Amino acid sequence: MSAKPASPQSTQWRQVGWREHIALPEFEVPSLRTKIDTGARTSALHATDQQAFEKNGAQWVSFHISAPGEPRKKRCAAPVLERRDIKNTGGKPEERFIIETIVILGKYHWHIEVSLADREQMEFDMILGRTAIRARHLLVNPGKSFVLGPPSTFAAKAVAQQINIRVEH
Numbered sequence: 613m614s615a616k617p618a619s620p621q622s623t624q625w626r627q628v629g630w631r632e633h634i635a636l637p638e639f640e641v642p643s644l645r646t647k648i649d650t651g652a653r654t655s656a657l658h659a660t661d662q663q664a665f666e667k668n669g670a671q672w673v674s675f676h677i678s679a680p681g682e683p684r685k686k687r688c689a690a691p692v693l694e695r696r697d698i699k700n701t702g703g704k705p706e707e708r709f710i711i712e713t714i715v716i717l718g719k720y721h722w723h724i725e726v727s728l729a730d731r732e733q734m735e736f737d738m739i740l741g742r743t744a745i746r747a748r749h750l751l752v753n754p755g756k757s758f759v760l761g762p763p764s765t766f767a768a769k770a771v772a773q774q775i776n777i778r779v780e781h
Contacts, residue, residue, distance in 0.1 A: 635763035652741035658731035718760030
């Protein structure tokens, strides 16, 4: 008798829509419409005015994140994990800064790697790629949107107590 593969019911999968609201508490972004993109390996965040600098012997990058409907007045900064060639939507590789941050999706939060990209012409300021959702038991329903609701303020407060906010005032 052959073994059956695990079903979504037996592994407690969480259904998400093809688009969801996420929060990026380290950058004081309480809600951002995000596309859950299983076709993209790496997550990407719309970041403008990117500037590399050195801090305590490590490479960092500062940048602006646009809040929905308004320009962002604060600069964000994060340590650079690496620079990596990532294919843009046209299929051409471009070198991008890769950083790590915490994402809140519904009541769940975890660390993700994200590339900083110019997404000015894209519908979503962020895409959450398959590497970020791998091992999170998320089942993407392409026929639904905003299944998990807004990012949990309880999760955001818990995360905020654990981190140093990386926004320059």
